[in-house]
Amino acid sequence: MNYQQIIEDIYEEVKPLLGKGKVADYIPALAKVDPNEFAITVADLEGNKYHVGNFEQKFSIQSISKVYTFAVAFSHLGDSIWQRVGREPSGNPFNSLVQLEKEDGIPRNPFINAGALVITDMLFDVLKEPRADILQFIIGLTGDSSIDFDKEVATSERENGYRNAALANFLRSHNNINYDIEEVLNLYFCHCSITMNTNELANSFLFLANGGVNPLNNERILSLSQTKRLNALMMTCGAYDEAGDFAFRVGMPGKSGVGGGIAAVIPGELAIAVWSPALNAKGNSLAGVQALELFTTKTGKSVF
Ligand code: GLU
Numbered sequence: 001m002n003y004q005q006i007i008e009d010i011y012e013e014v015k016p017l018l019g020k021g022k023v024a025d026y027i028p029a030l031a032k033v034d035p036n037e038f039a040i041t042v043a044d045l046e047g048n049k050y051h052v053g054n055f056e057q058k059f060s061i062q063s064i065s066k067v068y069t070f071a072v073a074f075s076h077l078g079d080s081i082w083q084r085v086g087r088e089p090s091g092n093p094f095n096s097l098v099q100l101e102k103e104d105g106i107p108r109n110p111f112i113n114a115g116a117l118v119i120t121d122m123l124f125d126v127l128k129e130p131r132a133d134i135l136q137f138i139i140g141l142t143g144d145s146s147i148d149f150d151k152e153v154a155t156s157e158r159e160n161g162y163r164n165a166a167l168a169n170f171l172r173s174h175n176n177i178n179y180d181i182e183e184v185l186n187l188y189f190c191h192c193s194i195t196m197n198t199n200e201l202a203n204s205f206l207f208l209a210n211g212g213v214n215p216l217n218n219e220r221i222l223s224l225s226q227t228k229r230l231n232a233l234m235m236t237c238g239a240y241d242e243a244g245d246f247a248f249r250v251g252m253p254g255k256s257g258v259g260g261g262i263a264a265v266i267p268g269e270l271a272i273a274v275w276s277p278a279l280n281a282k283g284n285s286l287a288g289v290q291a292l293e294l295f296t297t298k299t300g301k302s303v304f
Contacts, residue, residue: 003050021278021286024258029156035278041198044270058195062257065191076126105174109237141204154193201273209265242282249293251302260285
């Protein structure tokens with residue numbers, strides 16, 4: 001399969017879409033990004049990498065970080081996490097308060113903000129230095145020690161994060177946050193602020209294509225069964241309230257973020273990361289989703 005030619009063709013085809021959506025501006029520091037940026041990296045399990053566009057440019061991974069925090073919590077706590085968070089798609093916006101009220105403070109899944117806040121709270125139980133340990137986890141997956149938080153983005157989100165503060169307080173009122181709310185929110189904003197490029201993102205998702213084993217050092221991160229479950233969660237809940245359409249069009253488990261990144265896998269084969277900051281109405285990268293749809297269409301590969 002000539003992945004290089006395929007992603008070059010995809011880049012040409014999505015060029016008219018670049019800049020068509022809207023860059024996330026509810027975190028002021030994110031609003032400065034050039035909406036016309038674009039990059040794709042494909043990393044396969046044989047160690048090949050293919051890139052187009054600005055694949056060395058780091059961007060804010062935002063909600064994609066929820067995959068790493070979930071993987072760390074799941075690897076330590078196993079199925080006990082399901083007592084505090086569900087595994088159904090929400091069909092609601094990622095930062096919605098409504099459902100949480102109706103469902104007694106148990107978030108629908110770990111990828112909506114409420115669920116990710118609960119997972120972040122769990123990290124204080126299992127990690128000695130949660131901030132440093134999350135970074136170390138991602139560095140271990142990519143082999144790239146330059147990966148870091150973006151303090152400006154984290155502070156900007158902290159200063160404007162009223163909805164997340166409301167969610168955290170509400171969860172606390174249901175005893176579903178155990179640690180100090182400020183600390184939980186700060187850790188959450190920190191992990192959302194991590195910057196990576198598509199090359200690093202694709203590399204970091206390879207363990208999910210590889211049955212839970214980090215191909216860099218053969219270290220097992222999740223069991224086969226846990227890997228299946230994390231991929232299933234990405235498929236059903238990884239693209240906000242557009243997860244159904246993402247499965248329909250793209251057909252890969254993946255996770256998007258409001259920074260315009262999307263990382264996805266075809267188990268047993270490859271990981272792919274795209275970045276284009278202009279978002280569609282549901283908060284997913286407009287050109288990014290189109291690029292992934294073209295990728296599975298042109299290669300004939302998907303999980304279906
Ligand atoms: N830190 C962002 C928030 O909680 C994450 C948004 C996202 O990428 O979905 O609003």
